Amino acid sequence: MSGSATMLTVRVPLAVRRRGGAGKMLVMPGVLAAPARVDITMVKAVARAFRWRRMLEAGRFATVKELAAAEKINSSYVSRVLRLTLLAPEIVEAILDGRQPEKMTLPGLMEPFPVDWDGQRKCCAGPALCRAGLPIRTDPQCR
Numbered sequence: 001m002s003g004s005a006t007m008l009t010v011r012v013p014l015a016v017r018r019r020g021g022a023g024k025m026l027v028m029p030g031v032l033a034a035p036a037r038v039d040i041t042m043v044k045a046v047a048r049a050f051r052w053r054r055m056l057e058a059g060r061f062a063t064v065k066e067l068a069a070a071e072k073i074n075s076s077y078v079s080r081v082l083r084l085t086l087l088a089p090e091i092v093e094a095i096l097d098g099r100q101p102e103k104m105t106l107p108g109l110m111e112p113f114p115v116d117w118d119g120q121r122k123c124c125a126g127p128a129l130c131r132a133g134l135p136i137r138t139d140p141q142c143r
Contacts (some may be wrong), residue, residue, distance in 0.1 A: 034134055038096075038097070039100065042100065043096055045088075046092060046096065048081055052082055053082060064078050086113075088121060
């Protein structure tokens with residue numbers, strides 16, 4: 001380089017959003033392709049739900065209460081997490097790949113949701129239909 005210094009300014013439009021209690025910096029849409037953001041908490045919960053379901057189906061535990069006692073956690077929590085095994089396959093894949101809607105959170109998924117997959121898609125298909133991770137409950141199926 002020569003003796004004269006040159007200044008370069010780079011501007012990247014970012015937004016800071018609260019997600020899971022922590023602030024996340026997000027690249028504004030249409031500016032740069034942002035990499036998928038895997039929510040480890042949701043991934044662990046989904047993995048745990050399917051593990052617990054396998055244990056119950058295999059007969060390792062006869063009831064949710066027995067399973068909860070073995071895991072040393074509350075049986076109502078086990079029941080709510082087990083419901084995640086009822087999510088539509090593409091919703092589970094989106095969670096595992098980090099492609100879930102921005103406002104989808106684990107507490108939101110722990111709320112009651114439709115058992116049928118079409119109802120789930122209608123209730124929480126994307127950011128426009130999700131508010132703070134909870135399905136918008138205007139559709140009667142979303143109760």
